[in-house]
Amino acid sequence: MFFKSALLVAGACVASVFTTAAALTKGHDLSSVALMETTQGAQWISTSGKTTTIESILGDAGMDSVRLRIWTDGDYDLDYTLALAKRFSKAGYKIYLDMHFSDTWADPHKQGIPAAWDKTSVTTLAAALRSYMKSTLKSFTDGGVTIDILSLGNEITVGFLWPTGKITNSNYGNFATLWKAARQGVTDAVAAGTKKPKVMIHIDNGWDYRQRHKYPGNTKPGNTRKYIYFYQSNY
Template sequence: MPSPSTPANSRESGLSRRAALAAVGGIALTGFAASPAQAAKRADTALSIRGADLSFLPQLEEAGVHYRDLAGRVRPAERIIAAAGANHQRIRVWVDPPAGYTDRKRALALARRAHRAGLKIVLDPHYCDFWADPSKQPIPAGWPTDLAGLTEKVRIYTRDLVRDFAAQGTPVDIFQMGNEITAGILWPVGQLYPADGSQHWDEFATLLKAGITGALQGAGRRPPKVMLHIDRGGKLADTRWFFDNITTLQVPFDIIGQSYYPMWHGSLADLRANLEDSVARYGKPVLLAEVSYPWTFEDGDGRGNIVTPDAVLPDLDRFPATPAGQAGFYQALREVLVGVPGGNGLGFLVWEPEWIPGVGWEPGAEASNDNLTQFDFTGRALPSIRAYRKP
């Protein structure tokens, strides 16, 4: 998800522009499309991945926030979602963020907590010192700025990061190569749509392959599945444009990751059409790496929210911004994913469902997501928490 400073029009990042495609060598990864036997097995469990990104959780706890389950019992947020049926936790990690935000040390501590709760790890390195999304992907301060130096730095950084997770007994199950990389990574070297009209697809692919290589080297004998994550949940043409280029450039990956926020990415019908097209076109399963939906239009900290009553929510008539409406949305989302042919709708990761008032998106800022959570403003779980159930 973009930080609140992201201009709204930055989400339309020029994916309709034409580009010259160049085929280059890549790393061979085992395909992850479901065989009939795998599809039948997945049908028994409905969705194989059900989880959330809880990267703000330590900061919220440090601010004095407590969470309660549906019965009113105080428990850690990761334990609440695990008890509801979640099996994965996504962890964001920045290179050198402001004090208190999720750096490597904090990410590793989060992984230990997730592991104790029975949750597998989805690792989301941003390759930035702070927020990375389609409007901004700056190179971390102190990193090289030439392609050769940056490529090696990405490989080594990723190798060491994934190795650290494995070494403490919390191996990465899914490795996400960058965050919402629709417009590239590590700008300007790997930027796809700079203002001058040039497109750096070859450089972008080189950097992606370096990170993927590093992840596999760091994991050792337990390689993670590799996900490429863009922000085009219901936008079929843009998704095709990105992954047509990626496959032509032979970037190896296992999972197509999408952000799906209805106010930016269309209706559930749009989402269904895009996911089904991606599975048929690329032979890869799909995962909603980020998703959220409002349970209210009220503002928990009185300092502004991203999603207001003026937001365009295509299915608002079916799923109003109420606790029950939010729960209905997640049920419909599950049905969309279960309906993806061949068992290739892997599941979903809710984005920061615990981010209630108490911590800002940057030091001193507001909690701009507090009406998109799965806990109310007091920290009590909302009915949508049941979306994590297995069957």
């Protein structure tokens, strides 16, 4: 579950420039719904005993947005996530896309570079990231899906695309370069017709005040201030 407006809900906080009640967003991460339905035969039963969809149940309870993770390969690849995004978008829900920039899970303990990407140098990796970002957003646009919120990385407190983009000893240089490339990919997609999403940075340990406040300043050379939301997970 996630909210905008610096509210703590189910261990997550999104710091937003919006403070009015109208800006409040209520949502759930439903990334695994299709996998559960196809591989486990999951069914969704309402409190009245009716078999329905999970989005109908949660929508009746006030959900207006759906968070979806996307990997560069594996279970949550583009084809899988785009199909799920189409389903929820057609049902009237806003889409929050969580980019992992990895072939598998990306979190504070692992942020692997996709196997197919050129990791010869930070320059070649940045080029691959920028191209991937543009093509991915274009695929969603071509599929009729508008991205409302876009997280460039998942729990990237110590960077992403390790080891190249890992933050070590307060050295944010390579990470800032890579994040800027991802952000430029968004700009490229918007120039090609994608509706501009609200860009987000997502870190963990939101309770760590010092980490939370030094992060934007240390990444300033990469123009990471070109974001709207600063999302913090609290576990």
